[in-house]
Amino acid sequence: MKLSKAQYDEIAQFLGHVQPTRQSLRKLKEKFPSQSQSTLLSIFSQEYQKQIKRTHAKHHTAEAVETYYQRYLNGVMKNAAAPVLLELANEVDFAPSLMARIVLERFLQEREQAIPSKTLINSMLRDPSQIPDGVLANQVYQCTVNDCCYGPLVDCIKHAIGHEHEVLLREMLLEKNLSFIAEDQLRAKGYDKTPDFILEVPVAVEGHIIHWIESKASFGDESSHQAYLQDQFWSYWNRTGVTRVFLCGYQKVIHSL
Numbered sequence: 001m002k003l004s005k006a007q008y009d010e011i012a013q014f015l016g017h018v019q020p021t022r023q024s025l026r027k028l029k030e031k032f033p034s035q036s037q038s039t040l041l042s043i044f045s046q047e048y049q050k051q052i053k054r055t056h057a058k059h060h061t062a063e064a065v066e067t068y069y070q071r072y073l074n075g076v077m078k079n080a081a082a083p084v085l086l087e088l089a090n091e092v093d094f095a096p097s098l099m100a101r102i103v104l105e106r107f108l109q110e111r112e113q114a115i116p117s118k119t120l121i122n123s124m125l126r127d128p129s130q131i132p133d134g135v136l137a138n139q140v141y142q143c144t145v146n147d148c149c150y151g152p153l154v155d156c157i158k159h160a161i162g163h164e165h166e167v168l169l170r171e172m173l174l175e176k177n178l179s180f181i182a183e184d185q186l187r188a189k190g191y192d193k194t195p196d197f198i199l200e201v202p203v204a205v206e207g208h209i210i211h212w213i214e215s216k217a218s219f220g221d222e223s224s225h226q227a228y229l230q231d232q233f234w235s236y237w238n239r240t241g242v243t244r245v246f247l248c249g250y251q252k253v254i255h256s257l
Contacts, residue, residue: 042219096143097151
């Protein structure tokens with residue numbers, strides 16, 4: 001279903017006054033019962049990510065990092081089983097998985113007397129059993145499984161949803177007997193940036209000529225649409241002519257270029 005800008009603005013305004021927790025997501029569903037849970041979850045995630053980007057720098061100053069690390073050490077010293085990192089992240093309004101990354105990096109830096117590589121950090125976040133400290137491994141795990149917007153678990157879910165919608169979109173095109181070239185075929189021909197599908201014979205939808213289709217497993221708000229325009233869509237325009245984008249995922253929205 002399509003969402004009016006007024007409806008979207010009302011949801012975004014509501015999210016600006018609640019914490020990014022699963023409890024807040026339930027309140028969001030109660031406040032807007034006519035909207036699907038998948039649509040609300042996608043908007044919830046996008047608005048939270050915008051907030052994190054605005055405050056990201058202040059959480060990564062040397063002073064902030066040291067403060068978080070010392071609070072973690074003091075917390076687990078009192079009660080190693082308590083969700084110290086998770087509660088700290090909620091207190092300072094920061095994503096639990098990102099808080100876990102900060103403390104893990106600081107821990108490894110102290111242990112190895114060197115700055116750990118991003119590859120090592122990412123590997124340990126995906127599999128906390130690799131962390132050479134059982135207490136910290138458990139704290140990182142708690143942050144990962146309780147973070148609904150960031151972290152390796154969320155990344156896996158997003159990837160799976162994106163793949164699922166590409167498969168569904170392919171099936172829809174086949175059902176309509178539309179001839180198309182898929183992304184994997186385009187990459188085999190040497191194209192760098194490619195849409196999910198290029199229609200070999202363009203079709204008209206609501207007065208617009210459609211040359212290609214791009215599927216995104218997220219809500220198509222204005223800011224994300226503008227970002228995709230710069231990163232991807234304009235290169236498709238240059239190659240294929242007049243186009244229209246089909247942003248698909250939690251909510252199906254059609255945008256014109």
